[in-house]
Amino acid sequence: MKKTLIMTTALLGTAFAANAAEVTVMSWGGAYTKSQVEAYHKPFTEEMGIAVNSVDADNPATPIKAQVEAGNVTVDVADVEYSDAVRLCDEGLLVELDHSMLPAAPDGTPAAEDFIEGALTDCAVANIVWSTVMAYNTENNENAPDSIDDFFNLADFPGKRGLRKNAKANLEMALMADGVPADEVYAMLETDEGVDKAFAKLDTIKDEVVWWEAGAQPPQLLADGEVVMSTAYNGRIFNAAVGEGQPFEIVWDGQILDFDLFVIPQGAPNMEEAKKFIAFATDTQRLADQASWISYGPARQSSGELVGLYSDGKTEMAPHMPTAAENLENALVNNFEFWADRDTELNERFNAWLAQ
Amino acid sequence: MADATMGSAPVSDGSERLTTVDGKPLKAALMAAEAKARRRAFFLVLPLLAFVLVTFVAPIGQMLHRSVHNPGFTEHTDLSDGTQTEIMVNLRGWFEANPPGTEPDEAAYAALAADFLVLRELRAQGAVGTRINYEAPGTRSLFTKTARRAERLEAPFKEAVLDVDEDWGDPKLWQVMRDASSAYTINFYLAAVDLEKNETGEIVSVNENRQVYVLLFQRTLILSLLITALTFVLGFPIAHLLATLPLKYSNILMIFVLLPFWTSLLVRTTSWIVLLQSQGVVNDTLVASGLVADESRIQMIYNQTGTIVAMTHILLPFMVLPLYSVMRPINPSYVRAARSLGATSWTAFRRIYFPQTVPGIGAGALLVFILAVGYYITPALVGGSDGQLISNLIAFHMTRSLNWSLAAALAALLLFGVLVLYWLYDRLVGIDNLKLG
Secondary structure, eight states, X not given: OHHHHHHHHHHHHHHHHHHHSEEEEEEOOHHHHHHHXXXXXXXXXXXXXXXXXXXXXXXXXXXXXXXXXXXXXXXXXXXXXXXXXXXXXHTTOBOOOOGGGXXXXXXSOOHHHHBOTXXXXXXXXXEEEEEEEEEEETTTOSSXXXXXXXXXXXXXXXXXXXXXXXXXXXXXXXXXXXXXXXXXXXXXXXXXXXXXXXXXXXXXXXGGEEXXXXXXXXXXXXXXXXXXXXXXXXXXXXXXXXXXXXXXXXXXXXEEEEEEEEEOBTTOTTHHHHHHHHHHHTSHHHXXXXXXXXXXXXXXXXXXXXXXXXXXXSOBSGGGSTTSGGGOTTOEEOOHHHXXXXXXXXXXXXXXXXXX | OGGGOBOSOOOSSOOSOOBBTTSOBHHHHHHHHHHHHHHHHHHHHHHHHHHHIIIIIHHHHHHHXXXXXXXXXXXXXXXXXXXXXXXXXXXXXXXHHSOTTOOOOHHHHHHHHHHHHHHHXXXXXXXXXXXXXXXXXXXXXXXXXXXXXXXXXXXXXHHHHHHHOGGGGOHHHHHHHHHHTXXXXXXXXXXXXXXXXXXXXXXXXXXXXXXXHHHHHHHHHHHHHHHHHHHHHHHHHHHHHHHHSOHHHHHHHHHHHHHHHHSOHHHHHHXXXXXXXXXXXXXXHHHHTTSSOGGGOOOOSSSHHHXXXXXXXXXXXXXXXXXXXXXXXXXXXXXXXXXXXXXXHHHIIIXXXXXXXXXXXXXXXXXXXXXXXXXXXXXXXXXXXXXOOXXXXXXXXXXXXXOHHHHHHHXXXXXXXXXXXXXXXXXXXXXXXXXXX
């Protein structure tokens, strides 16, 4: 009896010890989370002895805000979009990060200079550059669409379209398809006429849209033939096409670039581990490693030259990156200030538009 | 009750009072005993009462409170240690001293500038901006931008502030700030019925392209009634069949009703996606049988049809089970008697059988309707754009825009609507007529 007691106590003890060293990371699920688990989580646990719990959300920014406001934070590190990182930081929901904790590049360049411009903010450290692109299933389209206009062209490209169920990216794409040059899009959206124009363009395909919410849905909808083309996160399409052999093609025209950044919510239960995780995951080698699992560009300049082949060992990653020169011909960089400001208003209007 | 045993006093003449053996008046002794029983009963239900108070009454009260109370402009709570600080003190003072409609003067802008210094120190400008942004869209960055330059603001303040951004001169913004300077407000209820206050504080409709809530309340009501009617039409014959078949058959059929009832909601909803989507089982069958051309597959999901079909199926057992429990004990000889007295089968059904099933219909309809009004996950998954219900927008404000006050106001209106319908039901059908099983 006594022996069992000692045994259980010892077991409990180890259980608690194991609990002490862990960090919970919230990300976007699917192929993207997998790339992070392979490139960040596994090596982190191996080298630091700190377990990583991986949890997913359709957009981690919203559970983070809800958790912090409710005073019940269970997540230590979250992976969020730029405008959300700025907004949450402004609202005091995130921990300010000291950029000096980030390791320098292998050649000694300090982190602050090594990261791409804009990749470091008061509360966030970027890990990837990703993009919202339009993609299609080659088996379900007789003609190959090659520009963002074709997405809105039901006459020549009949069939259902997949769009993310929110205002962001859809409005910009609608304007670009309407002939607005990429560098004028946000100035136009600042005006009521510009917003009206974007919604009018969306109106032309509204009846043919299947709305998606999670990043894993568009590849599924394309594969099922539920839609003939869809907007999607470029990495998800790449992984389905190259990793799983799906007949998908990306149209880079009109792509919208954005950062994903790591943040720590106020009141995170494992603050120290969280900081260690961010420093570890965003060093030059890890960022380059992640790019071998999914086609998102690393946020450090020094990682660029280390990016090689996809994990299948034969596909060159460079041309699949949203930042590759030939993919940037008509590209838009997400204006985080615009969306930090207008997200609520435009999503309300979007909801009203959707319901009518 | 042991101490209430009858005393030996003679009862016949009634002049002597009844007492117990130990001389207490019988009435008092009985009352004491009953009080004890009541206390015991109370202690037995106490856990349930506490549970209901903690998990039901308190959260609903909190929700109702939140729908009229939002201290975003008056109070800042530090998230790291929970200390609360009064904010916008100077500006709120100016609002109190000056009646609505006063043109903001130098003193107002000076108060604003002083408050911004505090905001910057507390890092509260984002939260304050978010609060104002609910009612004056697009003003959020005004607050963050101005806070960044708070230290450099110098007299004359009006010029300095307008220099940061001329939007500060917008009378609508000042009206919203005046309104928000009291934590208690009905503005969220106004927003929940597509109304707002204009620059002069009058209540007006919001711009047509932002009107959505009234439409969704109506749609929720209509779809819920439709779904209730459909479950009744589908459920009544099934329940009748179950109730009249011999037990050994009806038990097997009952499994078919209960099995989906026990299956996870998500599984049932997803199965409908598999069946109804344009490349799904139903469309494939129609195309294969030549009834529908391959290009013109029928869109049965991601729209209102999808919501109606999936919700009707999911809520069907809530209609069938109360109906069944009411129909089972109905004595078949009543209908036989009516028939033998010359009634047609329709008259016998209408005058004899149907009236006896009304309590079951009432219970089933009420259950289905109230569940349908609050349904969220199924319309979210299969509703597309025009199959969304009001609960989807409540969820949107709960989890995405995080405007919890508006979510609370919408939820409170929904709750109030259901209570009104419940009251109407009680007046028309009578709640005693309800039989759940």
